[in-house]
Amino acid sequence: GSCDLLCSQNYPLYIRSVPTENELKFHYTVHTSLDVVDEKISAMGKALVDQRELYLGLLYPTEDYKVYGYVTNSKVKFVMVVDSSNTALRDNEIRSMFRKLHNSYTDIMCNPFYNPGDRIHSRAFDTMVNSMMMQVC
Amino acid sequence: MVFIFMFSITEVCGAKRVGYFGPAQFYIALKLIAAAQSGFPVRIESIKNELPLPRFMALKNDTEVRYGTPAEFHGVKFQVPHATLEKNSYKRTDEGDKQEPKSPPMSPICSPPSSPSTYQRIPLNYGYGKARGGLEQQHGAPYEVRHSTHQQDGPSSGSYGAKSALTCSTPNRSVSVEREQQDSSTQYSDDPWRITEEQRDYYINQFRSLQPDLNAFISGSIAKNFFTKSKLPILELSHIWELSDVDCDGALTLPEFCAAFHLVVARKNGYQLPETLPETLLPEYLQAACLKPIRDCALFDSYSEPLPSSQQTRDFSRTEKSSAEEVPDNSALLQDGKKDDKQALKVSTTLKTIPKEFQHLTVKAAAQEPNALRARPRSRSYSSTSIEDAMKKGEEPPTPPPRPQKSHSRASSLDLNKIFQQSTQAVRSGWLPPPPPALPPRPSVSQTEQPSEVELHPQMNRPPSQAEENSSAKKEVVLAQPPSKPARRKLRTEAQGLETPELSPTINVTSSLPAVKPHLPVQKQSSKQKRAIQTAIRKNKEANAVLARLNSELQQQLKEVHKERIALETQLEQLRPVTVL
Numbered sequence: 001g002s003c004d005l006l007c008s009q010n011y012p013l014y015i016r017s018v019p020t021e022n023e024l025k026f027h028y029t030v031h032t033s034l035d036v037v038d039e040k041i042s043a044m045g046k047a048l049v050d051q052r053e054l055y056l057g058l059l060y061p062t063e064d065y066k067v068y069g070y071v072t073n074s075k076v077k078f079v080m081v082v083d084s085s086n087t088a089l090r091d092n093e094i095r096s097m098f099r100k101l102h103n104s105y106t107d108i109m110c111n112p113f114y115n116p117g118d119r120i121h122s123r124a125f126d127t128m129v130n131s132m133m134m135q136v137c
Numbered sequence: 138m139v140f141i142f143m144f145s146i147t148e149v150c151g152a153k154r155v156g157y158f159g160p161a162q163f164y165i166a167l168k169l170i171a172a173a174q175s176g177f178p179v180r181i182e183s184i185k186n187e188l189p190l191p192r193f194m195a196l197k198n199d200t201e202v203r204y205g206t207p208a209e210f211h212g213v214k215f216q217v218p219h220a221t222l223e224k225n226s227y228k229r230t231d232e233g234d235k236q237e238p239k240s241p242p243m244s245p246i247c248s249p250p251s252s253p254s255t256y257q258r259i260p261l262n263y264g265y266g267k268a269r270g271g272l273e274q275q276h277g278a279p280y281e282v283r284h285s286t287h288q289q290d291g292p293s294s295g296s297y298g299a300k301s302a303l304t305c306s307t308p309n310r311s312v313s314v315e316r317e318q319q320d321s322s323t324q325y326s327d328d329p330w331r332i333t334e335e336q337r338d339y340y341i342n343q344f345r346s347l348q349p350d351l352n353a354f355i356s357g358s359i360a361k362n363f364f365t366k367s368k369l370p371i372l373e374l375s376h377i378w379e380l381s382d383v384d385c386d387g388a389l390t391l392p393e394f395c396a397a398f399h400l401v402v403a404r405k406n407g408y409q410l411p412e413t414l415p416e417t418l419l420p421e422y423l424q425a426a427c428l429k430p431i432r433d434c435a436l437f438d439s440y441s442e443p444l445p446s447s448q449q450t451r452d453f454s455r456t457e458k459s460s461a462e463e464v465p466d467n468s469a470l471l472q473d474g475k476k477d478d479k480q481a482l483k484v485s486t487t488l489k490t491i492p493k494e495f496q497h498l499t500v501k502a503a504a505q506e507p508n509a510l511r512a513r514p515r516s517r518s519y520s521s522t523s524i525e526d527a528m529k530k531g532e533e534p535p536t537p538p539p540r541p542q543k544s545h546s547r548a549s550s551l552d553l554n555k556i557f558q559q560s561t562q563a564v565r566s567g568w569l570p571p572p573p574p575a576l577p578p579r580p581s582v583s584q585t586e587q588p589s590e591v592e593l594h595p596q597m598n599r600p601p602s603q604a605e606e607n608s609s610a611k612k613e614v615v616l617a618q619p620p621s622k623p624a625r626r627k628l629r630t631e632a633q634g635l636e637t638p639e640l641s642p643t644i645n646v647t648s649s650l651p652a653v654k655p656h657l658p659v660q661k662q663s664s665k666q667k668r669a670i671q672t673a674i675r676k677n678k679e680a681n682a683v684l685a686r687l688n689s690e691l692q693q694q695l696k697e698v699h700k701e702r703i704a705l706e707t708q709l710e711q712l713r714p715v716t717v718l
Contacts, residue, residue, distance in 0.1 A: 111375055
């Protein structure tokens with residue numbers, strides 16, 4: 001699986017993949033899924049504060065995996081790629097994972113030394129993401 | 138050991154009272170064991186004797202054996218309290234566990250790993266002289282004494298020439314031998330992540346300089362500017378913040394600030410940053426400590442009462458002795474051992490250096506004019522202690538701080554930087570506790586206030602941004618100032634003769650706000666006012682010129698950007714017909 005954090009200009013702030021081979025493939029997947037994310041964002045004209053977006057379906061013939069997206073109020077996008085083989089993952093779990101990501105992200109923002117748009121080097125964030133992904137994958 | 142002995146030892150060393158074996162209690166307990174084994178009664182006084190090392194039979198680890206020999210070696214070498222040696226040689230229980238993880242952080246300073254890792258370094262040897270890095274311990278005289286780390290001189294003497302440290306610290310040691318034993322409990326050994334009293338006081342003073350109310354927060358931007366002065370890389374500062382801002386609210390309370398400052402200092406001294414916040418730096422831990430000015434040694438209450446002040450003076454005198462690079466006048470000031478002087482030094486030195494970041498420090502100092510006058514001729518050094526010296530290594534150079542935005546460079550970078558600066562300054566000006574300035578429309582009263590702000594700012598390295606802050610601050614503050622203006626005027630007349638008259642009004646603002654005195658002699662005021670008005674006019678003109686220059690530069694940039702835009706649009710137009718085909 002992989003977990004990515006992209007900013008409003010769609011460049012990545014943070015990318016973490018487990019297992020780490022095929023990382024490039026995950027990058028590519030995330031990038032292609034950005035189009036769908038943007039589409040969904042623009043579609044939600046009203047009630048824009050719908051924090052959660054579930055994207056299900058980008059299935060390749062060779063392997064199956066699901067891509068989930070999540071957008072914050074400041075147009076920061078979280079994208080998560082998980083193997084479809086991991087069918088034990090339910091919607092709620094994905095939601096909670098995104099919520100945790102969001103919380104960690106706001107903690108990072110509280111750090112005055114962090115400039116929005118920088119890559120994220122926070123170790124706390126790293127540990128959190130790692131633990132989350134270990135849990136899932 | 139017979140149980141009775143153990144029981145009485147436990148009682149005497151204070152563990153029973155405190156409820157646990159802290160480092161102090163442990164050392165004393167070991168000493169008492171030695172005493173008991175030598176046949177002395179189990180009393181506090183017996184540990185003052187020179188005792189052989191206690192004999193322990195239980196543990197047969199390699200570590201035990203390893204520690205034993207060097208300890209004995211050092212026992213011969215130094216005829217000083219054995220408690221300090223013992224504690225290093227017999228690291229078994231919690232102490233031992235604690236030191237193991239600490240040894241990696243100390244490794245940059247430690248001699249090669251062959252030396253027992255538990256030989257504790259002086260945790261933070263703020264270079265008294267120029268020495269940093271490996272030579273720190275040689276300047277850690279007060280810490281050596283207080284932390285009783287004699288043994289480290291042995292293994293490290295080869296590498297660091299600590300013999301000089303030895304010689305310089307032995308007289309100190311002999312002076313403070315007695316106190317040392319009692320202090321060993323209060324100084325928490327050589328844990329680099331513990332904050333000593335001296336450090337804590339310094340941190341608290343720094344906190345106060347940023348935010349007078351000790352119970353309030355320091356906002357993120359202010360803290361950021363402050364810690365950026367230490368010249369650590371942003372990544373590390375970010376990590377330090379992450380560690381110390383426990384509640385993740387973007388602001389630092391006093392204990393959080395102390396922890397952050399401590400980490401900064403540790404990093405500057407070569408320690409690696411820990412992955413998680415050490416427990417001695419946790420806010421809860423520090424909160425209790427910060428609130429208690431007296432060292433919280435429950436054991437030696439009677440001894441510790443007179444200690445803080447005397448030690449402080451001793452420290453300062455030692456500082457004077459060992460800090461070669463300090464201007465001698467500084468040390469003269471130091472011998473007063475007053476914190477006011479420290480702050481005065483800070484105030485004066487910031488005036489001298491006038492890096493922009495210190496502006497808020499000067500503003501916030503309270504009633505420092507006489508000291509400022511006295512201390513001003515000093516060199517730039519901040520130092521009243523070596524701690525400040527260490528910090529100052531980062532802040533000292535009168536050359537501009539790392540930020541590149543001072544110069545009026547062309548190109549778009551200027552815009553962004555200016556904008557960023559403006560935003561931070563706006564925040565900072567918001568934090569300035571009621572900065573003095575007033576708007577021109579206000580008659581004579583305001584004129585006196587204007588020079589204070591205006592004079593203060595143009596001296597900074599970045600006049601344009603100063604002027605902007607000036608104007609924004611003026612607007613913010615004018616409404617809040619009426620009651621204190623008469624008071625400020627009065628104080629200002631006192632300070633008229635100073636080289637830097639702009640300091641006093643700002644200082645007076647803070648100090649005089651609580652004491653409003655509406656009745657003042659008018660005659661004095663009018664003559665002073667005229668002079669003040671003239672200076673104000675001059676300064677305003679300067680500011681105007683600067684602003685005009687900035688304006689023209691920005692206009693130019695705007696034109697350039699417009700041109701670019703036009704060029705791009707024409708390109709687009711040209712391309713468009715192509716795609717249509």
